[in-house]
Amino acid sequence: MLRIGNASGFYGDRFEAVREMLTGGPLDVLTGDYLAELTMLILGRDRLKDPRLGYAKTFLSQLEEGLGLAHDRGVKIVTNAGGLNPAGLADAVRELADRVGVQVAVAHVEGDGLPVPDGVLTANAYLGGAGIAACLRVGADVVVTGRVTDAALVTGPAAAHFGWGAETAEDLDRLAGAVVAGHVLECGTQATGGNYAFFAGHDIRRPGFPVAEIHADGSSVITKHDGTGGVVDVGTVTAQLLYETGGARYAGPDVTARLDSVRLDPAGPDRVRISGVRGEAPPATLKTGLTRIGGWRNEVVFVLTGLDIEAKAELVRGQLEDALGRGKRPPAEVRWELARTDRPDAETEETSSALLRLVVRDSDPDAVGRALSGAAVELALGSYPGFHVTAPPGKGAPYGVFEAAYVAASEVPHTAVLPDGQRVEVPAATHTRVLEPVPPPPLPEPLPPEPVRRVPLGRVAGARSGDKGGSANVGVWARTDSAWRWLAHTLTTERFRQLLPETRELAVTREVLPNLRALNFVVDGLLGEGVAAQHRFDPQAKGLGEWLRARHIDVPESLLDGRPEDGHTADGPTADGPTAVRRTADGHTTDRGRVDRS
Numbered sequence: 185m186l187r188i189g190n191a192s193g194f195y196g197d198r199f200e201a202v203r204e205m206l207t208g209g210p211l212d213v214l215t216g217d218y219l220a221e222l223t224m225l226i227l228g229r230d231r232l233k234d235p236r237l238g239y240a241k242t243f244l245s246q247l248e249e250g251l252g253l254a255h256d257r258g259v260k261i262v263t264n265a266g267g268l269n270p271a272g273l274a275d276a277v278r279e280l281a282d283r284v285g286v287q288v289a290v291a292h293v294e295g296d297g298l299p300v301p302d303g304v305l306t307a308n309a310y311l312g313g314a315g316i317a318a319c320l321r322v323g324a325d326v327v328v329t330g331r332v333t334d335a336a337l338v339t340g341p342a343a344a345h346f347g348w349g350a351e352t353a354e355d356l357d358r359l360a361g362a363v364v365a366g367h368v369l370e371c372g373t374q375a376t377g378g379n380y381a382f383f384a385g386h387d388i389r390r391p392g393f394p395v396a397e398i399h400a401d402g403s404s405v406i407t408k409h410d411g412t413g414g415v416v417d418v419g420t421v422t423a424q425l426l427y428e429t430g431g432a433r434y435a436g437p438d439v440t441a442r443l444d445s446v447r448l449d450p451a452g453p454d455r456v457r458i459s460g461v462r463g464e465a466p467p468a469t470l471k472t473g474l475t476r477i478g479g480w481r482n483e484v485v486f487v488l489t490g491l492d493i494e495a496k497a498e499l500v501r502g503q504l505e506d507a508l509g510r511g512k513r514p515p516a517e518v519r520w521e522l523a524r525t526d527r528p529d530a531e532t533e534e535t536s537s538a539l540l541r542l543v544v545r546d547s548d549p550d551a552v553g554r555a556l557s558g559a560a561v562e563l564a565l566g567s568y569p570g571f572h573v574t575a576p577p578g579k580g581a582p583y584g585v586f587e588a589a590y591v592a593a594s595e596v597p598h599t600a601v602l603p604d605g606q607r608v609e610v611p612a613a614t615h616t617r618v619l620e621p622v623p624p625p626p627l628p629e630p631l632p633p634e635p636v637r638r639v640p641l642g643r644v645a646g647a648r649s650g651d652k653g654g655s656a657n658v659g660v661w662a663r664t665d666s667a668w669r670w671l672a673h674t675l676t677t678e679r680f681r682q683l684l685p686e687t688r689e690l691a692v693t694r695e696v697l698p699n700l701r702a703l704n705f706v707v708d709g710l711l712g713e714g715v716a717a718q719h720r721f722d723p724q725a726k727g728l729g730e731w732l733r734a735r736h737i738d739v740p741e742s743l744l745d746g747r748p749e750d751g752h753t754a755d756g757p758t759a760d761g762p763t764a765v766r767r768t769a770d771g772h773t774t775d776r777g778r779v780d781r782s
Contacts, residue, residue, distance in 0.1 A: 186345045188338055188365075189395040189409075192216035192263075193372030195223045195240050201372070201393050202250040206259060208409035211395070212345075214254065215337040216243060216263035217370050221653065222715045224331070225475040225584040227267040228305040238268035239328075244276055248284065251277075255286050255325065262316055262337050266328040268306060270294050271601070274328045289603035291319035293329040295596055295610075298472060305477060305584075309470045309596045312437030314610045316340025318600035331473065333436045335366030338396065343438075346400050350439060350465075350613060360441035360463025361402025363434065368406050368424050368458070369394050374648075375406060375424045377414035379726075381646035381733060386415040403459040405451050416454040419646060419663060422700050426659020428650040430706050431695050432622040437470055437593060437613070439463040444622060444697050460699075468616035469590040478585035478717055479516075479545055482552040484560045485574040486540040489526070493538045496568035497522050500540065503567055507559035508544075515544035515551045521721060539574070541721070545583070552580040584716030588653050625698055628669045635741045641683070642733030644743050645671055649729035656710045656725035658732055661702035667743050668701035674737070680705055683735040684728070686720075 189211045191201040195218045198204075205214055218240040231238035243265035254261055266273040274292035281288050293315035298307040308331035317340045319327045329336070342348065342362040348355045368375050377388035392412020397405040406421050408414065425446065432444040440463065447460040488496045501520055508514045523539045530536035544552045557577035564571060593612035600608045641660075644667045649658040660675060662668040681688045687707050695704040710728075712719025722728065 186213065186342060186398045187211050187395060188213045188215060188341055188369065188398060190215045190217065190337075190369040190372055190393055191246075192218055192243075193370065193374065194218065194220055195226070195242065197372055199242065199246060202246040203253065204412070205393055205409070206250060206253040206257060208392070208412060209395070211257070211259045213260045213262055213341045215341075215369065216246075216261075216265055217334050217337060217372075218243060218263065218265040219267060219331060221473060221475070221586040221651075222584070224267070224306050224308065224473060225586070225716050228475055231268055232305075236269075236272055239270070239273040239276075240265035240267055243273070244280060247277065247280055251281060251288065251326075252284060252286050255288055260320060260324070260341065261326045262320075262329075262341055263327075264329045264332050264334075264337060266292060266330045268297065268308070268330065270328045270330040274326075274601070277326055277328065288325040289323055290326045290328070291322075291324035291603050292327065292601050293319065293332065293599065294601060295599045296329075296331040298591070298596070301474075303476055304474050306475045307472060309472045309591055310437065311470070311596070311598050312336050312466075313338070313340030313343060314438065315598055315600040317344040318608050318610060319602060320344035322602050324603050334370035335363040335436060336438065338362050338366030338369060338398070339436075339438050342398050345398075350615070353463075356439050356463035356465065357461060358400075358402030358463070359439040361404060361458065361461040362398060363436055363439060363441040363463075364425070364443070364446055364458055364461050365396040365398055365404040365406070367429075367434070368421055369396055371424060371427060373414060374427065375420055376408050376412075376416055377420055379648065380420055380423055381642065381648065381729070382419060388414050391415075402461060403457065405455050405457050407455045416456055418448045418450060418456055419661075421448055421456045421458070422661050422702060423646060423648040423659070425700065426657075426661065426697075426702055426704055427648050428652055428657055429659065429704060430652070430657065430693075432697065433464070433619055435467050435619050437466055440466050440617065440619065442622075444625065444699060447699055465615045465617040466593075466613050467619045468593055468613075470593045470596055472589045472591050474587040474589060475716070476585050476587075477582045478713060479547045479583060480549040480552045480580045481543065481545050481583040481718065482556050482577060482580035483541060483543045484556065484577045486542070487537050487570075487572050487574060488540055488568065489533060489537040489570045493522075493524065493526060497538075497540045499568050500563065500571075503563055504542065504559055507562070508555065513551065515546040515556070517543075517545040519543045523721075543718075549580055554579070556580070583718060584714070586653050586714030586716060622695075625696055627672045627696065628665075628698070630673045631666065631670050631740055631742070636738040637741055637744060638736050639739050639744065640734050641675075641737050641739075642730075644739055645675075645733065647729030647733050649725045649727070649732075651711050651715055651724040652706075653714050654709055654711045654719075656707045656728055658705045658707070658725075658729045659702055660705070660729070660732065661700060663701070664743075665701070668698075670740055670743060671701075671703065672696065672698075675703055677705070679737075680732075683732055683737070686710065
């Protein structure tokens with residue numbers, strides 16, 4: 185068995201996690217995932233200021249103590265904190281090791297950095313775990329990479345430890361099992377109760393970071409160190425498996441994992457076994473992430489208090505648009521959004537107020553800077569009663585754009601730089617397979633007709649959502665077979681669009697994953713040009729799944745038996761509490777009034 189723990193899900197995650205993971209229990213490998221689409225843009229801007237940078241500086245600070253702890257315990261460290269400059273970070277780790285008096289062998293993986301086209305800030309291919317494995321096989325204690333797939337931090341150590349290749353169907357299955365384990369680990373505490381739909385049933389004030397116990401057959405057990413907070417159960421692992429995924433074929437440079445083959449089973453307290461994962465040859469291309477500065481952006485949030493909210497919003501909108509139109513030209517993009525956060529007869533001013541958000545974008549910084557701030561400030565004494573804003577408008581700031589492209593794997597110089605400086609070229613996969621959609625599986629038998637109640641979807645289903653470039657995904661799962669029989673037939677693509685009106689004009693794809701009792705929806709274009717562009721209120725679609733769970737839908741009463749009607753599930757509260765409407769099988773309703781939650 186190989187024990188792999190994770191101590192970082194993003195650049196800025198819990199600083200103490202490296203020490204906590206190294207001292208909290210047995211480990212063979214400790215990984216750290218520091219990269220995301222937005223992070224590459226941040227590191228690119230760092231490198232513009234100083235060519236020696238371009239890596240996650242936090243990782244070095246964590247190693248001040250962590251390097252000695254890992255050495256004493258025989259734990260290997262594998263991280264993608266190298267970002268745009270893995271060689272620079274590897275040198276910095278060696279300097280740190282000399283300074284703290286710890287003898288470690290440091291290696292790095294490079295080749296992901298591609299020629300940068302005009303107008304592009306960063307261009308990086310997503311490498312697999314083979315370079316990491318090459319470094320570990322010759323005794324590296326620390327392996328630093330640039331842009332690799334998140335799961336590569338697990339597939340590399342597993343392949344090195346068990347001697348897996350990618351030439352046989354058995355090894356493809358084993359690698360696919362490691363990919364699934366890596367996907368569960370990659371976001372840290374999201375696998376141990378963090379950001380979990382049914383969070384109220386558990387103490388997740390400070391969840392521990394996850395550990396995968398990987399076996400030679402590719403199966404694994406997801407757990408956490410004893411005595412740490414949070415929870416690991418089938419639900420938390422299911423939620424993370426659905427995060428930021430698309431179809432049933434989860435493609436990577438090492439292998440394509442079939443998510444529709446994954447089996448999850450309880451294996452004891454805070455232990456979930458992953459088994460049955462099937463693998464296929466990877467595609468012949470690698471995903472490439474391109475980032476660039478897309479233009480300039482500014483925003484103003486007007487606070488509208490008390491009565492006549494709609495009329496106040498209409499007044500200030502007309503005033504500002506008129507003022508902007510009097511300049512040399514208005515901004516290229518102007519977006520307004522009124523959030524009705526106000527309540528009638530409110531007991532505080534804040535809860536009596538709504539927020540009117542204006543966002544402008546343009547390639548010219550002046551069009552979104554002084555022109556906007558001057559026009560907004562000049563309204564201060566001549567607009568709606570109670571005029572004020574959440575913050576004074578500033579000069580505007582650049583925003584980033586992420587674009588995904590693909591390049592032939594054979595054209596990317598995947599290179600392992602060993603501790604002695606030797607450079608080993610890592611060949612691309614020789615056996616590849618064109619990525620095709622999986623035919624829809626048969627649906628379970630539907631539930632027989634019965635009376636229903638109109639309640640939030642979250643009473644019977646969990647969800648987790650996230651971003652992939654300009655697209656968003658929402659994974660929805662049921663916790664019982666009966667709820668799955670209902671969910672699979674009810675939450676169609678059409679019903680999904682009805683529940684989330686923002687998606688109605690966009691392409692939505694539904695994937696059915698019966699083993700997980702789950703549906704996965706991918707919404708193309710919801711996030712515009714990606715998280716760095718801040719196209720919408722929730723630029724990473726983090727709350728999209730919770731919005732879906734808060735929407736009301738007719739649910740069979742048998743799925744609600746034993747559940748209170750005050751808006752709580754057995755695991756905690758839903759967003760709003762249901763409207764107590766009972767529907768018979770023929771669609772007639774009996775209105776029992778709004779539930780009094782006081």
